[in-house]
Each structure stands twice: as structure tokens, then as C-alpha cells.
Amino acid sequence: MTSASLPVVRRVLALFVAALFAALFPGAAQAQDANIAARLLVEGPVAKGGETRIAIEFSPKSAEWHGYWSNPGDAGLGMQVEWDLPAGITIGDFHYPPPKTLLIGGLMNHVFEGDYAVVAPLRVASDAAVDGPFELTGKAFYLACTDTICVPQEARLRAVVGVGAGEQDSRFAAFQSALAAPLDQPARFAMEGDSLRIAIPLPASLNVGTPHVFVGTRELVRYAAPQRFARAGDMLVAEIPLAEGAAMPASLSGIVRLGDGTGLQFEGAPGTVPTGGEPIRMGSDLPPWWALLGAALLGGLILNIMPCVFPILSLKALSLAKAGGSEASARKDALAYTAGVVLACLALGGLLLVLRASGEAVGWAFQLQEPGVVVALFLLAVALTANFLGAFEIPGMAITGGGASGRGSFATGLLAAFVATPCTGPFMAAALGAALVLPWPLALGLFAALGLGIALPFLLVGFVPAIRQRLPRPGKWMVTFRRWMALPMGLTALALGWLLWRTGGTMFLVVCVGAAASVLGLLAVLLAPAERQQTKRKPLIAMFAIVAPLLLMHAAQQFDPDASNATSDMLASQPFSEAALAQARAANRPVFLYFTADWCLTCKVNESVAIETQASAKALDGADAVVLRGDWTRRDPAITAFLTQQGVAGVPLYLWYAPGASAPQRLPQVLTPQVLPDLATASAQPDDSSR
Structure with a gap:
């Protein structure tokens, strides 16, 4: 007997001994204290x-x-009265709430x-x-x-x-709401191969x-089978594996429990x-949780090379090298940055x-689907670019020396994580998709691992003296380096400005640029170096503090989601x-389906390198392929639902449906130039041979 089978044997023996004890000494079970008390209630006369x-x-x-429950499963005993x-x-018959597994x-x-409570009707005959x-x-x-x-x-x-009329017990309303509600349409079922397949009518x-x-x-x-x-x-x-020797029943009843705990x-x-x-992603088909944690950690680590995150990380590392200081100070700075990111x-x-549990159709980077958040990021990117160019010094982002700034590092960590969310790279799709179906404590563990991956490089700089010692010695070159870091951050600001134009039109962008100025x-x-500060700054501060909010209010009035070109x-x-997808598949044509967003850097790189190319266009046209594009720049519940069905939480997502295939082939999140031509050529070959 294997060690894995011991819990099963013990469980069966416990059930057998308990049943034998109850049969030989029926009064014993009655005399002992009830582990689960039962009480009969009547709704009213x-x-x-x-x-x-x-x-x-x-x-x-x-x-x-x-x-x-009435069918207890592999072990147990349903109630009998x-x-x-x-x-x-x-x-x-008694009606039950949806049980748990x-x-x-x-x-x-x-x-x-x-x-919990079970409810049944009581009828009194007219001649009772x-x-x-x-x-x-x-x-x-x-x-x-x-x-x-x-x-x-x-x-x-x-x-x-009671017989006649009288008050009703108010507790029955709560009992009824907890029950599995009966469907008003019948389900259909069939035994196919080694599976029971059930079609349950749900909108x-x-x-x-x-x-x-x-x-x-x-x-x-x-x-216990998935x-x-x-x-x-x-x-x-629903497709459920059949038990060995199962016979076809004349009818079937049951409860389908939904993800929110309600039952039908x-x-x-x-x-x-x-x-x-379209398949629905289930937690049972996920990789082990430790593998998902590793994927989230690696995905966060890769985000550090993105143009909006790398300058922040670089300047934090250089500021730490410039400041010198004690080991305790370096570790405090690194921990503060890590705490902010996580x-x-x-x-x-x-x-x-929380939003998904409340019924909202949102996914990862959902905040970038809101114009107000994009405006805030645009202003932030412009400010950081000016900071890198030396126009002023944001606390925690300077390299002028001094001790480590725990508060500044914490705020910088918050900033680095927030600006990294538009991007999903390798390893992240599985982890973020799993977070949508796992229990919330495990899901939050994946988000924490993602943050730890983003913070890991700077955490190592703070805790490993050998890494800090290998950083270049302080000098004038650090100012030059900081100015060079304005280039990727400036490109990020330009990309966000382009996104503002795409989502709100030309006038919206113009007013937002004025607000940024x-x-x-x-x-x-406010933050100019001491040698540049003016003695009378209050009038300027008041002017800019009034003008910027007024321009932002005016920008909200200029927002026009229909102004950009199709x-x-x-x-x-x-x-x-x-x-459209069902129609293309019914025509037995190859289908390339891709989901993108204007704020997704990975999406735009893939489109310029592998999708929007002459080679891909020629190959897809030669294969008579249908190309479907899901634009997720603005919130779209239909796209969000489809992404969830595919087990992902964000974009990009690339699917290839070969003619006659029952399921799509998921392509990597980072595409090479030859991926689409190769798939299209493989799909076109059967047609060529038949001519």
C-alpha cells in the first residue's frame, strides 16, 4: 500500500466504524451532543x-x-428523513443550496x-x-x-x-435566496466516449x-476528475468523466455552481x-502555483528594461552609488523602493x-482604458523627462548626493510599478490569467511576485555590496547619463501624447499639452535648484497652480472619442x-485573430516587426486567411470576456485557427517576422496540392 492511499483508507475505515457503531448502539448517537444540530421550522399557517x-x-x-448534499460524492451520507x-x-422533495467541493x-x-437550511413544500389536502x-x-x-x-x-x-391565516416566518426569505434557483428550461445530456456531456441553458x-x-x-x-x-x-x-461501468440514466438533475458561489x-x-x-479556463488546468509564481517573478524582472521603467531604475541605482553611506542606509532605501513596487x-x-467580482469587464492595465489616467501619466512622463534634463529635481530621483531617502524611494517604487502596467511580456500571460480564476489569496500572491520581480534589481543593489562597488565611480558623467535617460522617458511621453490623440482627438491633445506646460x-x-530659485516665487506659484487645473477642466470638455481616424x-x-469569428470558421478559412491596444508597447512592437509587414500580408492573402483585430484601447466587455475565456488578463493575445481545427493555436506574446508567413504557408499547402 502506498503512502498516498493511506488517507483514503483511513477515511473509509472511519465511515465504516461510525456506521457499525451507530447500528449496534442506536441510542449512543442520540445521547451524545450533536456536532451539527438540526431544527425544524414552518414558514406559517x-x-x-x-x-x-x-x-x-x-x-x-x-x-x-x-x-x-443529497449526493455526498465519493464518501459521506446524504440526509434522510x-x-x-x-x-x-x-x-x-427538499431543495438545497449549492454545495462546496x-x-x-x-x-x-x-x-x-x-x-445552512434545506427547504421543502408542505401541502394540506382539502379533505385532510x-x-x-x-x-x-x-x-x-x-x-x-x-x-x-x-x-x-x-x-x-x-x-x-397552524391552520388558517397568520404571520409568515421572515427567515424563509433568506433560506430561499440561498437555495439553487431552478432553471425554467430543461438541460440536455449525452454519454459520449468516456464523458458525460451536459448542455445547460444559460444566457x-x-x-x-x-x-x-x-x-x-x-x-x-x-x-474528483477535472x-x-x-x-x-x-x-x-459541461464535460465530466464518467465513472467506470456507468449506465445511461433516463433523466438527470443537479446543480451548477457559478464562480460567484450562486447555484442553479x-x-x-x-x-x-x-x-x-469557446472553452472556459478552469483552475484545474493551470500549472502548479509555484510555477506561476516563478513566471510572475520573471515577468516583473523583464519589465525593468521597458523604456518607461529603465530610466527610473537606473537613476535610483546611481543615486545610491553617489550617496555612499552605510550598509543599513542602502538596505533601508532598497526596502522602501521594494515596498512601494509591491x-x-x-x-x-x-x-x-474586486471590479471583476462586482461584474465589471476589466483586465490587466484596465486603468489605461480611462482617459483621465492617461492624462495623469502623460503629465507625469513629461515631468520626469524635464527632471532628467535637469530643469528641477524631484525628491528621490536626484543624484546630487546625500543620504538615502526612504520616503522618496517608496514613492519611486509606486511610480515604477504604475508606469510598468501597460506592458505584458514573456512569462506574464499565464500568471496574470491564472490570477483571474485562482482564490483571491493565491491571486494576490501572484501580483506580489510580479512586484518583487520589478523591484529585484534595485533590491540586489541595496543588499549586495559587491554590486554597488562595481557601479562606476561618481563623476560628471552621471549628470550626462541622467540627461540621456530623458530620451526613453521622452519617447514614453510622446507615446502617451499619441495615445491621447488616438482616444480624444486633436483639440484634446492640444489642451493637455498646454496643461503639461x-x-x-x-x-x-517649486523644485528648482537653490541657485536658480527666485526670491519672489509666490505669484508664479499661484499663477501656475490656477492655470493647470483650468486647462485640465477644459481638456475634459474637448474630449471626443470619435475624433481620431479609424x-x-x-x-x-x-x-x-x-x-465574425464563427462565420470565418464556418467557411473553413484560416483565421488570424489578434488583440491589441494603443497603450500596449509590446503590441505595437509586434505589429511593426511581424504583423504589419509585406511578407505577412502577402502570405495571409495567399492562404485566403481572415484577419480579425480586437482593439482594447478603450474598455470593451466583449473583448474582456473573450480574453478571460482564453485564460489571459490582458493584451497582446495572438490566436491562429487552422481550417477544421477544433481549438486555436496560441502564438507567443513576442512574435518573430516569420511566424505568420509560416502559418499561412502551412494552411495554404493542402489547397495547392488539390489543384
């Missing part, structure tokens, strides 16, 4: 020929105890944690022999378990049901998150289940998760839509 509802409320004595009912009184030792259980309040009694048999032990429970149920507009299907029929599916899902129009298609109850009959569809990544990642004037007066490219691409 009922008239003859009428109906009311009853509920059994379960309350564990501590958080470690859990109960079971023996009623002692007056003549003419009937009780229907609990995986222990390879066994999947369907459990309830904390307080009840003329006044009557007593409802019964016994409930169920199982209470922790992760290590299970104990059979028996609860005596008793309640008095295409409904965000299902990461769903899970709980099948009511026992011994039909392998509960479930696969796809979207086919208004159908959610379905009833199904055998029928045709759609094939294909906090910014956690804040952006946490906000992203006013901000520069204000900073030049995007045109060498590939004669069409705008992305689900319908």
Missing part, C-alpha cells in the same frame, strides 16, 4: 387545500464540522460548511382531517464530519403547523466565472449536446479582482466579434 414551506436548519457546533404525518399531509486523499465530497393546529414530527438521519472523523447524527424533528451574457456541476445521480461520474466547460451561444456545455438547479433529458464552442502591484491587482512651470518654480492596416483586418 396553511389553509386546507393550500401549501406552505418547511425548513430544516443545520448549525455546526464549530467551523470544523460539515454536512453533506422519516416523517410521522397526519392523514392528508404531504411533504415534497472538499477534496481529501483523492476523494471528492459535496459538503456544506457553516449554517385537521381542523386546527397540528403537530409535525419526524427523525432526520445525517452525517457530521471533520477532515479526520465522521459521526452519524439523529435529530428528532418537531414543529406545530451568453451571464458571467459564469469558474463553474462546477454537481450531478444528482450517484455513481454516474468521477467526482470538469471542462465551453460556451456555445446560450448553452453552457437543472433537470435534463437525453438529447443533442453542442460541440465546439504595494502598487497588490493595490492594482486587488482592485482588478503649466505643470512644468509649477514644478520648475484604424487601417496592411492586412485589411475586420473588427473582432464572436459572430
